[in-house]
Amino acid sequence: MKVFKALGSVGVLTAAALTLAACGNSSSSNNDSGAKEAKKFSDHTKTASVKKGGTLTVAIETDTPFTGIFNEELSDSAIDSSVYQYGSESLFATDDNYKINNKGAATFKLDRKAKTITIEVKKGVKWSDGKQVTAKDVEYAYEIIANKNTKTSRYTDSLQDIVGLSEYHSGKSKTISGIKMPDGENGRKVVIHFKEMRPGMLQSGNGYFWEYAAPYHYLKDVPFSKLQSSDKVRKNPLFYGPYKLQKLVRGQSVTWVPNKYYWKGTPKLSKITASVVSPNSASQAIKSHKFDVIDVVNSQWKQVKNTKNVKFIANIPLSYSYLGFKVGKWDSKAGKNVMNKNAKMNNKSLRQAIAYAMNIDEVEKHYTSGLTFRVNTLIPEQFGKYYNSNIKGYNYNLKKAEKLLDKAGYKKKGKWRVQPNGKPLTIHLAAMSGSSTQEPIIQNYIQQWKKIGLHVVLTTGRLIEFNSFYDKVENDDANVDMFMAGWSLSSEPSPNDLYNEKAPYNFTRFVTKKNSQLLKDIDSTKAFNTSYRVKKFKEWQKYMFDEAYVVPTVNAYSITAVNSKIANYSLKPSASTGLWARVGYTK
Known part of the structure; x- marks a missing residue:
């Protein structure tokens, strides 16, 4: 199981996104009318061919600046995940029941008898600087998580089921013995050896292996202790997803432009700008069409429900407050x-x-x-x-x-x-x-x-x-x-x-x-x-x-107001791979 720090407004979080959640998606009514309405909503906008170009504006709903740790291995805030979702992409795609398939950036093969998982990154899956994602990039993500000096909370008991991971963490070994690269560091194949195989391993988000890669060629010169604060993580991150970070106003906004090396083809939009808006201003922002994609704060539902030229889409996310x-x-x-x-x-x-x-x-x-x-x-x-x-x-x-x-x-x-x-x-x-x-x-x-x-x-x-x-x-x-x-x-x-x-x-x-x-x-x-x-x-x-x-x-319906001219936006698990490359304005 994974985490989101604080329950609140999050865009499309990848399946394996255990993150801390923000509270407060909590208007005034003494009935369940909102829930009845939300039940009727679809979980996606229309599917259509879209034109090239256009800028998409997205709201980041928070009453506090976002941290801005643009790295899956080091970040555990749902708000940060929503900020970098346009560049980040899991190695694996899933069906709508979150079962891993081979339609993503890498293929996946589990051998229960040999106690191994084989991951092969597809040829042409490239970082936003044009470099192929390699076996070393997959392995290096584990080094970031398991190295004591990064102090990341991603180092969990479940991951310690990988042979040699805890020895690397304690400093007894300089390498992770259970992660093999049969074609060398610059190859694309990784074989991970486990002490025990687990029943959830065919599902994304199981916690027993990591589902992302980290750019070794780009980050290798940064000491592990300085990774989280480095400009290469905070200002100029590399991702192999559809978009790359062009501009950052720390804690306030991000501008993303297409990653021309994206393995599934050039994204449709020319720009995505995501900026912070206070949850208290969300209803006004929806009514004035300030954003193309903005989550509804549930306590403001009555104020926004009749807004024209938006499509409301909804689901009940895998989350809870406690x-x-x-x-x-x-x-x-x-x-x-x-x-x-x-x-x-x-x-x-x-x-x-x-x-x-x-x-x-x-x-x-x-x-x-x-x-x-x-x-x-x-x-x-x-x-x-x-x-x-x-x-x-x-x-x-x-x-x-x-x-x-x-x-x-x-x-x-x-x-x-x-x-x-x-x-x-x-x-x-x-x-x-x-x-x-x-x-x-x-x-x-x-x-x-x-x-x-x-x-x-x-x-x-x-x-x-x-x-x-x-x-x-x-x-x-x-x-x-x-x-x-x-x-x-x-x-x-x-x-x-x-x-x-x-x-x-x-x-x-x-x-x-x-x-x-x-x-x-x-x-x-x-x-x-x-x-x-x-x-x-x-x-x-x-x-x-x-x-x-x-x-x-509590848990809550998550309702998003989407500009009615936008197509191909979806909350379905199977749609998460390459989602932002497909989203665009209808012709």
Whole structure:
């Protein structure tokens, strides 16, 4: 499973885009009319032949400057992914169920018996400087991820299944022994050897191998420790996708022009300009046709729904927002999460009570006409058989919340409850800024918790902008007891890279034997038997629901307003390869 930092407005994210998401795609209505309307929308514009040329303007919806790390191996923000999506392209194409096929920049062959995957980059797949993408470029991406000095959070427990990767990471080996280049570095073939083969490996986004290449010839002179801050990543990146970066106004806008070496032919548009717009200004921008492609902020749906000359397209993305409880720290030396059994939030009854006191259904019907909706488990419904429909989630129940607290010894002393040891209890909540409805929504929850006697205050006293929020959460800031964040997931349902002991993304830092075992079972060779894997997925969801270290809150319809003269824009997984090369203005 992959991540998106903060749940929010993201354009077409590649299938394997585990990124941190931004919160706040949350107008005022007491019904589900928005959801009913969104259900009728297509997930693509018309398919038609388009004319050459023209400039496409795209909105980047954020109330904070984008970071601008233009490299798949180093970036983990959904906002950055949306900014560089015009140049970036996965090695692999997929069908609409995210199964890898051979229609992309590279072919893919899995040999379960030999425990290998063979990747062959197609001839003519070139970087935007005209150089062929080579075997070394595929291998070098793994070096960036596994080298300790890059400090990237992409180095996960799942990738350590590649033979020799952890030895390279620890400095015991100067090369990754399990990645072979049979035709040499300048060849196009790579064979990756694994310790174990995993059931999700035929799906994009499985986390056990990387799905991108990095330009070795261009980046090799930059020390790993300086890669993330280098101009070659921040200002002048190379990609092998349809467009190349022409101009950057740091944190504010990007201009992309065609990559004349693009392997699928010259893109149709002459320019794509993507620029930052505040979520609070999105409805005005849609009504005034300021952008050709702009995401609808769900709380503004009623204001924009009757806009002429736009086509609304929609889907429910693979993502969710959640409430997480800090119960430990990340040990960077050991590369693992360490749980603190005495942590303030390490009480199951307290966590469950907090979840039961949230009136999510009422809030989302009021603010988003049902376009944002409560979710019950950490595996989205789109994953079909892997989704546990028996879990009803933490539906609003104040009486139940109070009973849980009473039984667990959180007694009331005056207005507020105290800890079972009699000490005062103040809970610090970190929450992100976003659209104008974010503040009232968070304040509503604080009032709900007050009703059950819990004293919850905002970390820093206010909502926190995206980058600072994740800085605090990732670095286990002492003033964060619980936090509201989101994931944009990849297209293989395994939750291993988000919630295991060695996952940097396991921001709550919970570690239990039972969780480790269930995650292992989900991705074991035994799980090649689908019914066994389904069973373990459902057990894991039930366990996570019971323990409530991470409580899923909402997902949302993602609606995009597209200029009605634009053709060939699609949200379908199978359309992602070369999408931007096909998009253009109708003749």
